[in-house]
Amino acid sequence: MNAYIEKENLGNEIACDSAGIIGYHEGEQADRRMQTHAIKRGYNLTSISRPVNPDVDFDRFDMVIGMDDQNIRDLQSLARTESDRKKIYKMTDFLEEFGYDSVPDPYYGGEEGFELVLDLLEDACNGLIKHIQNGK
Template sequence: MAVKILMVCLGNICRSPLAEGILQSKLPKDKFIVDSAGTGDWHVGQLPDKRSIAIAKKYGIDITNQVAQHFKVIHFENFDHIYTMDMSNYKNVLNLAPNEKAKSKVKLILNELFPGENVDVPDPYYGGEDGFENVFQMLDEVCEVIAKKLT
């Protein structure tokens, strides 16, 4: 049975689609399923932000098959690991957790690199192009750590 990992950000169009694509590229597809969702629902059904698509493509990752979805309580049942991009989304996800087992699946993603420091992956949505490059590099580094832990 495949290990299922969910990446979560606010709108599911910038950070979490990148994290999904990057981690997918580092794990064997027959043993792992990686998906993403947003705590907000205003982008449901949309492709990732064109800047996320472009930065992923620059590094050989295609995220154009992704469609934004809204994080729901059922995700706690369907996923083994839930990584949030920032403290705000971490709290929002925890608030939806039906029990302690569900809460134990949720981690702030950069705590995998900086344990206990609660560092946020900055939201590049309102920034310039370099914001997407910086976010890609952060996520690439942390996804390498996660992939090594999981394999």
Template structure:
């Protein structure tokens, strides 16, 4: 199974979500992340995101930002967006209902309230990054369980 995490610039939230979810899933799952903009293309995650992840034993330092490509809708089975604007931007690029069905609001899929968004810590400090990490970690626990159950039920990896 192939999972894609999406935020705005692919340097804070989605790299953290990618690293956290990857740490909770077997190697048979592919987890990647992208941004809805290309402003940071080729850059590593924000140093505060890297440090926060490292504080929890997760290395995201080698990830590289890239923008969402239309081909991602064919490549990935699930696409998780960090906020409503990301969700709207991603849905606007889908070509059909099959692609649309792959796109979800991350926290909503994790069982949080409807329209729940992962706050962008970019303009904040280390505490904001830690708060986002904790939110993502809790949600990734739920989502990793759901994905593994889905893979078992549908006999996919």
């Protein structure tokens, strides 16, 4: 998403961060296989894993986006208020070309799993940028 923000010169308007539901990989870089596939497409994955912090993230961000239904349920359970819950979206809500209802976990599916995830995320990031630019 940060590559799309930069491409559209929206860095002064949009702040994007990445977090996970659990802190199992806290402090680590993205999976090396994902980094390899991302680099082939011109992306440099620089974020360091951290868990969602509901006391900060729901206040700092207008949108909190999960990749699948379990992420959405987990985020809803972390939401403190109805206002927090209204900020929760699923990434596939912004797909324009693909017909998936969740972003699959690529870590157990081989090379094609990483490519599919990148395809889905590129599509969804385009849709998300349009959503933001159109004022939701």
